[in-house]
Amino acid sequence: MKNLLRQILAVFVVLIFLNQVLDAQKDFGFKPAASNIQGSDFPKISLDNSVYVRLMAREAMKVQVQGGDGLCPKPMDLVKDTAGNWNAIIPSAGPGFHYYWFIVDGVRVNDPGSDTYHGYGRPTSGIEIPVAGEDFFHAKNVPHGDVREHWYYSDITGRWRRAFVYTPPDYDKNPKKKYPVLYLLHGAGENERGWSLQGHMSFILDNLIAEKKAVPMIVVMDNGYATAKNAAAATSGFSMRDMTKMAETLEQVYIKEIIPNIDLSYRTIPKRESRAMAGLSMGGMQTMLIGMNHLELFSWYGFFSGAILGGIMDDPKNAFNGAFADAKAFNEKVKLMWFGAGSGETQFVKMVDDTKKKLADLGIKSTSYISQGTFHEWHTWRRHLNEFAPLLFNR
Structure with missing residues (x-):
């Protein structure tokens, strides 16, 4: 009986989280990051630069996300949905480029939805957060070296x-x-x-x-x-x-x-x-x-x-x-x-x-x-x- 109650509670928590995520996507305009690998829907970035991350890991027992100082310097727990996706929203990331990674049952892995860059001594996922009012680092229609x-x-x-x-x-x-x-x-x-x-x-x-x-x-x-x-x-x-x-x-x-x-x-x-x-x-x-x-x-x-x-x-x-x-x-x-x-x-x-x-x-x-x-x-x-x-x- 106790196990059944725990399972029901777990499903209830997941449904609440997914409902919050859907509301957040609708309210804050989450869109795929420009730095995503082509065709990847995740990670997504909202109008207030919150980052919605997702990792498919059906057999995993625990998944966390962590990254640079301006993104998520301490490990943050993800919540598993009924399809086996682990989800989390990182609030209000700092501007520009950030490294990040997932920790799956204690093992550090990269996000298959993002490109990797050499950082932290190894190939590491990276995400580009938009910077309002700044384009000095963008490719423009000027002569290029x-x-x-x-x-x-x-x-x-x-x-x-x-x-x-x-x-x-x-x-x-x-x-x-x-x-x-x-x-x-x-x-x-x-x-x-x-x-x-x-x-x-x-x-x-x-x-x-x-x-x-x-x-x-x-x-x-x-x-x-x-x-x-x-x-x-x-x-x-x-x-x-x-x-x-x-x-x-x-x-x-x-x-x-x-x-x-x-x-x-x-x-x-x-x-x-x-x-x-x-x-x-x-x-x-x-x-x-x-x-x-x-x-x-x-x-x-x-x-x-x-x-x-x-x-x-x-x-x-x-x-x-x-x-x-x-x-x-x-x-x-x-x-x-x-x-x-x-x-x-x-x-x-x-x-x-x-x-x-x-x-x-x-x-x-x-x-x-x-x-x-x-x-x-x-x-x-x-x-x-x-x-x-x-x-x-x-x-």
């Missing part, structure tokens, strides 16, 4: 490495023209595809160049992981020690391999004043660790939610072989020190404020930007690139 796949062999790592290289719209039309270069780094758990796929880097630059807000430039997006030949690979989880060690190896790759290789393969302006370096999260830390030790190579720096951790700025005057010790010389040599974060990633906002204050106390000039309503996710960094790129190579 190319994103080229560039392979080179690294003697330092003993491996073939891949970079993606953006060339501006007029690159092939003006064979005698040379261009400045932005070296743009990804974050931990991602790879060299991140900026062009999740970040929409090429559309952002195309639109800025078409509007004459940015100088036409080459953008190099190399792989941010580098382990010296015959050295042990970094442990899972990327400790501060591992990231610092990778940055040391990556520094040698940049100095001895990737920069000379790019200068040889593309029509660059091979001067410090015509090179910039920027990165997000781990890539921001790498920009600090590599860039501040090589002021002879770069004049423009961007730290997008930069992971300025591990005490690297505890003693700023003596950090990086005294790079900041002579403020007048530094300010004359470095054209831009740019810091950014999303308002929802409070730890990184604090890093921005603390680092800027330390630099200001030494007389070092810097500027910053906080992306309102975003988190440690791609729409923060899209906005950062959109704000940062127009400041490059213009003086």
Whole structure:
């Protein structure tokens, strides 16, 4: 009798949930996400950016959904309907791109309705939430540049490495023209595809160049992981020690391999004043660790939610072989020190404020930007690139 009552109660709960879902779809205009695989009805997004997810798993005992900070940072339970579909509505997601996944009886799986992107160290489902009033990262009817796949062999790592290289719209039309270069780094758990796929880097630059807000430039997006030949690979989880060690190896790759290789393969302006370096999260830390030790190579720096951790700025005057010790010389040599974060990633906002204050106390000039309503996710960094790129190579 008790089991029968439990079954009836379970069916009643499911019917209530499905009725709420149907009402929500009708009231809030749920429609398939633009990022869905062709023909997939789910996930769906409402007018208030709530996300309706569904997974068919008839034999499963428990299904949850989880994702990035601006979507669903803690596991959320789904409810099973009579057809074997598990359903949930994630309320009011943040703007832009988010990673997410299902947890089926304790096993993490991707959503078959969405495309996957390299994030969290593996192919991971992604969803694009509409951003009202913003189209700077969309493909528009303007001249478009190319994103080229560039392979080179690294003697330092003993491996073939891949970079993606953006060339501006007029690159092939003006064979005698040379261009400045932005070296743009990804974050931990991602790879060299991140900026062009999740970040929409090429559309952002195309639109800025078409509007004459940015100088036409080459953008190099190399792989941010580098382990010296015959050295042990970094442990899972990327400790501060591992990231610092990778940055040391990556520094040698940049100095001895990737920069000379790019200068040889593309029509660059091979001067410090015509090179910039920027990165997000781990890539921001790498920009600090590599860039501040090589002021002879770069004049423009961007730290997008930069992971300025591990005490690297505890003693700023003596950090990086005294790079900041002579403020007048530094300010004359470095054209831009740019810091950014999303308002929802409070730890990184604090890093921005603390680092800027330390630099200001030494007389070092810097500027910053906080992306309102975003988190440690791609729409923060899209906005950062959109704000940062127009400041490059213009003086």
